[in-house]
Amino acid sequence: MFDRAARIRTGTLPALPPAGAETDPRVHVELAHLRKLEGRARTLSFLPRQPAGSALNGRHASRMRGRGLNFEELRDYLPSDDIRSIDWKVTARTGRPHVRVFTEERDRPTLIVVDQRMSMFFGSVLNMKSVTAAECAALAAFRILDQGDRVGGIVFGDETLAEIRPQRSRAALDRLLLAITRANALLRADAPKVAPVGLNDVLQAVGRIAPRNHLILVFSDFDVIDELTQKLVNALSRQNDLILGLVTDPIADDVPEGLKLVISDGELQAEIDTGNTTVHRDLREMSRGRLAEVLDWQRRYRVPVLPLSAAEDSLTQMKRLMGLGPR
Structure with a gap:
């Protein structure tokens, strides 16, 4: 994994789970599962000409510039x-x-950014957010390579960051899928508490690798964003085609009342009672505020935002968002 095409900038990635080990596909992704998405990915399109109902369209024309x-x-x-x-x-x-x-240009470089931090290790209905991000990233990677464009990516967790330079090769795509699988394998309930890799640091790395004329897709829950995040998003969108895959869980849209939750950071734990009116209001405003801020970037910076839910099949919602399925 440590070579000129894929560099581990911080930490180390673990070995994959032993073959035959049972894993819940809703909690952790396996390399074989991501590879099986190749055939299903052919129903998607990341070309400049988009269907009328695609979220990648602007009011009058495509927001994707296409090849230069x-x-x-x-x-x-x-x-x-x-x-x-x-x-x-x-x-x-x-x-x-x-x-x-x-x-x-014969092809266009694409950089797929995949968030696998502990904030993504949550799901209340179908998948963990980390699984949805991994599946959507794999679907995009297969389709983009099939279109003839170069593909690479950045996969980051709490302690690791892997870079795969865009190449028009199956080997580069396999390195990307392997990096996603290994970063995903680090996510577990008893993981030690660490200071996570900041999203701003990742976006700055994206700007270094993709200074202009790239297609950039970011699949993340955008946990911990600030004014610098907005500036970085705006700068990337001015020189590239930037698409944000905002991965959420239904519980963030409407925090249920009357729940007693015990949360832990691996060392300390606390009980949250959403039956308390003040606690329920604060949690709801916090989660909705972050979602609203990211969605507002679509208006302010003309950056397409794909709202992805961990409660729905990944391909089904991507097709719908891109105008290729029932609304």
Whole structure:
């Protein structure tokens, strides 16, 4: 795992669970499970031309720029050339009409950012948020590589951060899936308390790897965000196609009343009684406030936000959000 294509910047990733070990797919993902998503991923599309109902569309046009253009040559104007391609400065200097010729880039680099911190290790209905993020990231990676684009990613947990540089190869995709599986395997209820890798640190790493003309997908619950987070998101969106997959659990949308919960950070524990009106109100406002802030980035920075729920099948909701399934 430690090579020029995939670098572990902090901590170490564990070995995968032994073959044959039983794991609950709703709690932890296995490499074999992520690989099986390849066939199902073909129903998705991350190309600039999006269905009318896709969340990746703006009000009048796609928010995805698509592949860029590479300058090929400067030559004399021919009658069949589009006059919009005329280089007027060169034409004025030489006295003869010249045109600039561009070719479309053969592929576009994509960076898939996957959050596997302990804040993602929660689920009240179907999956852990960490599982939903892993599955959605795998679906996107398979489809993007199938479209002919380069794919890589950043996978981060509380103590680890793995970087896989975008490449147009199955090997790079496999390294990404392996990094996701290993980071996911670290999540457990008795994990020791540590200071998690900050989302701002990850977004700064994204900016270093993908300075411009990348497709960037971030699958996270966006736990612990601040003004710097907003600035980083805005900066990335100006130079790249940025898509945010906001992974939530239904309990965050409407905290149930009358619950007595015991929570622990691995060392200390506390009891939360949502039957207490003040406690219930504070929890609800805290969870809804963060969700509302991330969703508002769509309006402020024109960044598409895909609201993903850990209570629903990953592919089903991605298809619906991209205008490819029943609304």
